[in-house]
Amino acid sequence: SQQGEEDPQALSIQEGENATMNCSYKTSINNLQWYRQNSGRGLVHLILIRSNEREKHSGRLRVTLDTSKKSSSLLITASRAADTASYFCATDGKAGTALIFGKGTTLSVSS
Amino acid sequence: GAVVSQHPSWVICKSGTSVKIECRSLDFQATTMFWYRQFPKQSLMLMATSNEGSKATYEQGVEKDKFLINHASLTLSTLTVTSAHPEDSSFYICSASPRETQYFGPGTRLLVL
Numbered sequence: 001s002q003q004g005e006e007d008p009q010a011l012s013i014q015e016g017e018n019a020t021m022n023c024s025y026k027t028s029i030n031n032l033q034w035y036r037q038n039s040g041r042g043l044v045h046l047i048l049i050r051s052n053e054r055e056k057h058s059g060r061l062r063v064t065l066d067t068s069k070k071s072s073s074l075l076i077t078a079s080r081a082a083d084t085a086s087y088f089c090a091t092d093g094k095a096g097t098a099l100i101f102g103k104g105t106t107l108s109v110s111s
Numbered sequence: 112g113a114v115v116s117q118h119p120s121w122v123i124c125k126s127g128t129s130v131k132i133e134c135r136s137l138d139f140q141a142t143t144m145f146w147y148r149q150f151p152k153q154s155l156m157l158m159a160t161s162n163e164g165s166k167a168t169y170e171q172g173v174e175k176d177k178f179l180i181n182h183a184s185l186t187l188s189t190l191t192v193t194s195a196h197p198e199d200s201s202f203y204i205c206s207a208s209p210r211e212t213q214y215f216g217p218g219t220r221l222l223v224l
Contacts, residue, residue, distance in 0.1 A: 031211060042204060042217035043155075045112060050211075088154060090213070098145045099206070099213050101154045 006089060006102040013109055019076045021105040023089030030092050032065055033099065034074050037086045046074075079109045113139050113209045117216035124195055125224055132190045132219045134205030140185035141207035149202040161188040195223045
């Protein structure tokens, strides 16, 4: 089953611009993780944010979590062509359980 | 981060044959591994949870007799697609977790002719 929606489904920007992707989920969570997937490849883990955290940074990535609204956002600053990929949020209800994925946002960064 | 490998990375087979896909945790032990399937331009859907030393747990709609899972050791889970048909063509990905973060294998692309 799908946990929620990513918004937007597709995003096209120029290099240097910021990209913001949103994710909503339906059930209570233990933590939320963001992944990147290049076309036809496996998933690369980007960042994990716990349910008791509100914001987390990693390099050019900034993730926020609002458990009252059951939503999260991923901000990529100063985007590069190499950031072109699909981005997924995924949640688990308990540590060690399977992840439930959102539908993903396809990001295209042109130079 | 932890490393999860999959083999093979791609396979083409004839309809009716069986295909085995291996998932290994290379630098940690995993009592639980997960198998997902991804169709083109779609998200990942959980197929089953693989438990070391016990039976796998399958998601609703996934045929356990068609997708055989064996988790014989703490570092290896296998998914066998039995009597594969063209509709089984997909991208199969496994994951495992040493702690909180789930790490994914590189995936196996299956094409059934």
